[in-house]
Amino acid sequence: MSTVERSATVSRIRGRDRRFGTGRVLLTALGIGVLAVGVLGCSGTAGGAPAGATEAAATGPTVHIATTILTGEMLHKSDWPEFLPADLTVPANSTVVLTIYNFDDGAAALAADSPYLKVSGTVGNQATANGTAIADVAADQVAHTFTVPSLGLNVPIPVAPAAGQPAVVTVTFHVGKPGTYGWQCMTPCGSGTDGMGGAMAAEGAMKGTITVTAA
Ligand SMILES: [Cu+2]
DSSP states (O other), X not given: OGGGGOOOSOOOOOSXXXXXXXXXXXXXXXXXXXXXXXXXXXXXXXXXXXXXXXXXXXXXXXXXXXXXXXXXXXXXXXXXXXXXSOEEEEETTOEEEEEEXXXXXXXXXXXXXOGGGXXXXXXXXXXXXTTEEESBOOGGGEEEEEEEGXXXXXXXXXXXXXXXXXXXXXXXXXXXXXXXXXXXXXXXOSBSTTSOBGGGGOBTTTEXXXXXXXX
């Protein structure tokens, strides 16, 4: 699946720790703030909310979190796109506003009837992609997904509009009880004949966690 490896003019960052150095530089350049979690409101929390993404009552704070998808070329790792950070933390019973900056302009196509093309488990079952509300992404335009099966959450992520220019996807969802919920990408964006090897099989690349902490 070398198609995912097209792209990236932003490939000149060298030295230091590749994984974290590159990500930090890019995040800082974008003004996102590495791992920044802004707590906008604190209206207190009530226990007993269900864990499901859509069912949980939004009784807690609203938090804004972000992650960035870098290409293998940017990371100097062949066929190895990666979410940075891959592990996210939010407080229990919160409303989460997640923004994903995707620099990967290579599609990793899914079947036209794949459920992973549809936005689900978010408020309104919608996302905002580059400023436009969307309910799904076309099969040949999807690069990655951010999928949390245990929360019923699926966010298809379209390809970057151009090399070095990210697709910006924002979703809002609710979380309930404390716990650790695994997410993974569902597109064949890794290496090997089926695209499911390499980064797809690696924790911290195309898999990670959302940790919901006791507020
Ligand atoms: Cu992926």
